[in-house]
Amino acid sequence: MEIRARAPGKIILAGEHAVVHGSAAVAAAIDLYTQSSHHLPPSGEGGAGEVEVDLTDSGLAFSWPCSRLLEALGVTSRKAELQAPRPCSPEELAAIARLVELHEIPEAKIWLSAGLSAFLYLYTSILGCRPGKVVVSSGLPMGAGLGSSAAFSVSLSGALLTAAGVVSAEGAVGGTEWQLLGKDHLELVNTWAFQGEKIIHGKPSGIDNAVSTFGSMIKFKKGELTNLKSGNPVKMLITDTRVGRNTKALVAGVSERASRHPDAMASVFHAVNTISEELSSIVELAATDEIAMTSKEEKLAELMEMNQGLLQCMGVSHASIETVLRSTLKYNLVSKLTGAGGGGCVLTLIPTLLSKLVLEKVTTELESHGFRCFKVEVGGQGLQIHQG
Ligand SMILES: Nc1ncnc2c1ncn2[C@@H]1O[C@H](COP(=O)(O)OP(=O)(O)O)[C@@H](O)[C@H]1O
Ligand SMILES: C[C@@](O)(CCOP(=O)(O)O)CC(=O)O
Ligand SMILES: [Mg+2]
Missing domain, CATH: 3.30.230.10 (Ribosomal Protein S5; domain 2)
Incomplete structure (x- = not known):
């Protein structure tokens, strides 16, 4: 059996x-x-x-x-x-x-x-x-x-x-x-x-x-x-930088930074908490027209951008992640690392109105750096x- x-x-x-x-x-x-x-x-x-x-x-x-x-x-x-x-x-x-x-x-x-x-x-x-x-x-x-x-x-x-x-x-x-x-x-x-x-x-x-x-x-x-009941489908492009890393070591690194700078890191964690709370209520909004959808996506993108900045404060970004951020920003797209960072995967928010051509261009550029891009159902x- x-x-x-x-x-x-x-x-x-x-x-x-x-x-x-x-x-x-x-x-x-x-x-x-x-x-x-x-x-x-x-x-x-x-x-x-x-x-x-x-x-x-x-x-x-x-x-x-x-x-x-x-x-x-x-x-x-x-x-x-x-x-x-x-x-x-x-x-x-x-x-x-x-x-x-x-x-x-x-x-x-x-x-x-x-x-x-x-x-x-x-x-x-x-x-x-x-x-x-x-x-x-x-x-x-x-x-x-x-x-x-x-x-x-x-x-x-x-x-x-x-x-x-x-x-x-x-x-x-x-x-x-x-x-x-x-x-x-x-x-x-x-x-x-x-x-x-x-x-x-x-x-x-x-x-x-x-x-x-x-x-x-x-x-x-x-x-x-x-x-959370997502009001509209959330579309993300995933870029795997193929830079290997280990979650255990990264989590321990953040804890060490928190014990060296307890007050500063408490503020960082508090800011992240506020971002997650706000993001969770925005994903649940059901946008029924293009204007509402664009406004929802802009808010999500801004929160992701802020979260990425705070992840940099925690010391878990990486040169490969920064390359993804720069490449996607050229096309007005916002990205953040996902998971423990230090390499690994990066999320890029794909707005509903983004043309196929732009998506292809950004993917080609990311792949030219040796990264692997793929889309997933969320x-x-x-x-x-x-x-x-
Ligand atoms: N399919 C698998 N076979 C064997 N070990 C696995 C498998 N999937 C995960 N692991 C274990 O989990 C570790 C990866 O976990 P982690 O560093 O947390 O990264 P992530 O969870 O983001 O992939 C691997 O090094 C391995 O020890
Ligand atoms: C960094 C952390 O928030 C997520 C780690 O995810 P992953 O193992 O990198 O997929 C650790 C955790 O929440 O246990
Ligand atoms: Mg893990």
């Missing part, structure tokens, strides 16, 4: 980093997914066998004998904890890191070790040291600000909790083979995925796993989520399950 779960990536329209320090942020799911499938071993294998994970995007697969996992971690899945995950303790994380180190990961792919640790934690906590195989594949660029770490944790948690019989799919997603979970089950998946994000990010706000689990467009503040479904 195979259980598949797919979870979307996200864009952050306003509020990244500041959201870690309690400000509001606005994010939306995008139609690029990470898929995890869990395969049960043939019945009767009992406690023997292996736990295997195939990370198809990196072309690497890893396995651990169940006896080795049991010896290192003990029986970690306990029924009561399935409903209320306990955070991974430093001792457990160290034991997991030693299990990851048993495999020689090529230096060029060492960033995978955080994802592997999250996998081992989620697998053994949810299914214990039982044999099984998980295959992960993703349409998201990794480490580029589109929330691949959260989509990884959400899809894994969804597949493993379904395999454990703790959550189950109910309604079908119209015209597809995918099914949705009810609200309580989604809440539980989200709580588990947050533990995975903690292993990968260190100190996540929880916004990425929340939007990947629940989908749609959301405002998120201090763990509280508000669904605000779609969150976690989806397929059993069969």
Whole structure:
């Protein structure tokens, strides 16, 4: 029996980093997914066998004998904890890191070790040291600000909790083979995925796993989520600068700056909070004619521009991001980084009245710098399950 779960990536329209320090942020799911499938071993294998994970995007697969996992971690899945995950303790994380180190990961792919640790934690906590195989594949660029770490944790948690019989799919997603979970089950998946994000990010706000689990467009503040009903479709061009970076290090860098300049950074975070609040009410306005639409888009663009300035204050912009900003500004288009910054992806707001020709020109110019441009659908479904 195979259980598949797919979870979307996200864009952050306003509020990244500041959201870690309690400000509001606005994010939306995008139609690029990470898929995890869990395969049960043939019945009767009992406690023997292996736990295997195939990370198809990196072309690497890893396995651990169940006896080795049991010896290192003990029986970690306990029924009561399935409903209320306990955070991974430093001792457990160290034991997991030693299990990851048993495999020689090529230096060029060492960033995978955080994802592997999250996998081992989620697998053994949810299914214990039982044999099984998980295959992960993703349409998201990794480490580029589109929330691949959260989509990884959400899809894994969804597949493993379904395999454990703790959550189950109910309604079908119209015209597809995918099914949705009810609200309580989604809440539980989200709580588990947050533990995975903690292993990968260190100190996540929880916004990425929340939007990947629940989908749609959301405002998120201090763990509280508000669904936003976008009055008109929001069109964004995404530019991947292809400059690799690591969210954990960038989040830690902002916290260090905040401890060096607590008052100045508190003002920056406060300003971001105001921008996110304003942006969230503007996206909900339904503009019914061209004049109203243009005015709405101008306001959104201005708020994005202000947010980008504050992200520069936090020290998370990058020369490649600045190149995108300059290139798009030539065409009167506003951009901001999305996610942790330091490279990765940049959003450009595409006004409804923008001609195809201008869009082509700006895309060609961005691609001439070696960047990759693509358009995404914003605000779609969150976690989806397929059993069969
Ligand atoms: N499909 C995947 N397979 C293996 N690891 C993954 C996958 N997706 C994400 N990860 C883990 O998440 C990390 C990237 O997370 P992060 O730095 O937060 O960037 P982002 O979430 O913006 O893509 C990777 O280095 C890896 O450890
Ligand atoms: C910088 C931050 O706000 C978003 C990080 O997103 P990503 O991992 O770069 O996709 C961190 C967080 O909210 O947990
Ligand atoms: Mg991430």
